[in-house]
Amino acid sequence: MANPDDEQLKSYLKSFHPVVPEPLRTRAYPAKAGRLFALATTAAVSLAAIGLVVVLLSRSWQHVPRPATKSSPSREIAVQSLNSARGSQISTTLLTKLALDDHEAFDELMTEKVRTQFPLMKDEQSALRVLAKE
Amino acid sequence: MDCSFPQIEDLYYQYGGSLLLFAVSVCGESSRAQDAVHQVFLKLMEAGSIQNALDPKAYLFASVRNVLLNERKFRKRNVPLEPDRMWFVPPNRDYAAELHLRGALQSLPDDQRQVLVLHVWGELTFSQVAEVLKISANTAASRYRYALTKLRDAMLVKENSDG
Numbered sequence: 168m169a170n171p172d173d174e175q176l177k178s179y180l181k182s183f184h185p186v187v188p189e190p191l192r193t194r195a196y197p198a199k200a201g202r203l204f205a206l207a208t209t210a211a212v213s214l215a216a217i218g219l220v221v222v223l224l225s226r227s228w229q230h231v232p233r234p235a236t237k238s239s240p241s242r243e244i245a246v247q248s249l250n251s252a253r254g255s256q257i258s259t260t261l262l263t264k265l266a267l268d269d270h271e272a273f274d275e276l277m278t279e280k281v282r283t284q285f286p287l288m289k290d291e292q293s294a295l296r297v298l299a300k301e
Numbered sequence: 302m303d304c305s306f307p308q309i310e311d312l313y314y315q316y317g318g319s320l321l322l323f324a325v326s327v328c329g330e331s332s333r334a335q336d337a338v339h340q341v342f343l344k345l346m347e348a349g350s351i352q353n354a355l356d357p358k359a360y361l362f363a364s365v366r367n368v369l370l371n372e373r374k375f376r377k378r379n380v381p382l383e384p385d386r387m388w389f390v391p392p393n394r395d396y397a398a399e400l401h402l403r404g405a406l407q408s409l410p411d412d413q414r415q416v417l418v419l420h421v422w423g424e425l426t427f428s429q430v431a432e433v434l435k436i437s438a439n440t441a442a443s444r445y446r447y448a449l450t451k452l453r454d455a456m457l458v459k460e461n462s463d464g
Contacts, residue, residue: 173449180421180452183389183402185318188338191310 306346313342316358319423320365322388326406326418328369331386337368359429362419366433405455413448420445 266273317338324334341364354360388406391399406414412434419430420441430441 172453173446176449176453177421180402182392183399185322185389185422186387187390188313188317188321188335191313191339191342 305349309342309345312345312357312361316361316423319418320361322422323362323415323418324365324369325386325388326414327366327411328373333369333372337365337372340368341365356429356432358423359425359432362423362425362429363433366415401456405452408455409448409451413444413451416441416444417448417452 262273262276265276320338320341321334324337325331328334328337341361344364387396387399388403389399391402406417409417415434416430419425419433420427423430425433427438427441427445430436430445431438434441436444
């Protein structure tokens with residue numbers, strides 16, 4: 168049987184509360200920390216991969232030969248050079264360059280050259296008429 | 302018994318104070334006691350379960366004791382109880398009473414002090430105390446009675462000497 172004095176002493180002792188321990192340190196969360204670390208690593212790797220892809224794509228776009236626009240300097244230089252050479256022998260290199268850079272300008276130029284350099288077909292002195300008379 | 306992280310955290314907040322007090326009563330050093338309690342909970346988190354433990358509360362106290370006893374084997378010496386660290390938060394901020402009680406507890410033999418701490422502040426039954434300390438329940442009960450008697454005497458002596 169419990170001694171009443173003992174019970175009284177016990178309740179007095181219980182009025183003293185043990186000091187609470189310090190919170191568990193961060194190391195105490197291995198699972199959570201591991202998950203966070205894995206997430207952070209995945210995010211970093213994904214970002215790096217996306218960045219790499221963007222850089223590679225932008226570089227490859229820079230290397231793709233783009234058709235020269237009407238105001239592009241290469242077209243103007245080529246047309247000027249060809250115009251100055253009108254009537255004389257046209258440089259094959261310049262023609263090739265123009266054909267590669269600007270198809271429209273090349274076609275335009277070739278049409279013009281065909282008109283001026285081949286013999287006429289419709290006039291009185293056209294090659295066809297002369298040959299027909301013979 | 303499987304334990305999720307919040308469950309382990311609950312156990313820590315529920316029993317942390319009494320486990321720490323028990324650890325201090327075993328080893329005498331607050332810092333070592335704190336480390337021992339933390340070590341037990343960290344291992345518990347790593348394992349994710351209290352394996353083969355029918356009584357988790359008794360298991361926690363026994364684990365703290367085992368950690369301290371293993372450590373003591375390496376140190377091969379007993380450290381005297383620290384006189385200046387508080388063990389309790391006293392009622393009504395009566396720090397003199399806390400010092401008084403701490404002194405009385407420190408004057409008890411180790412085995413009696415441990416039983417008293419486990420039964421009063423750990424709220425373990427004598428069977429649980431017996432399981433933790435690997436003694437019989439009867440031995441635990443008799444040590445408790447001796448401890449209470451000595452504690453009362455020590456407190457009365459101190460009060461008389463103060464008065």
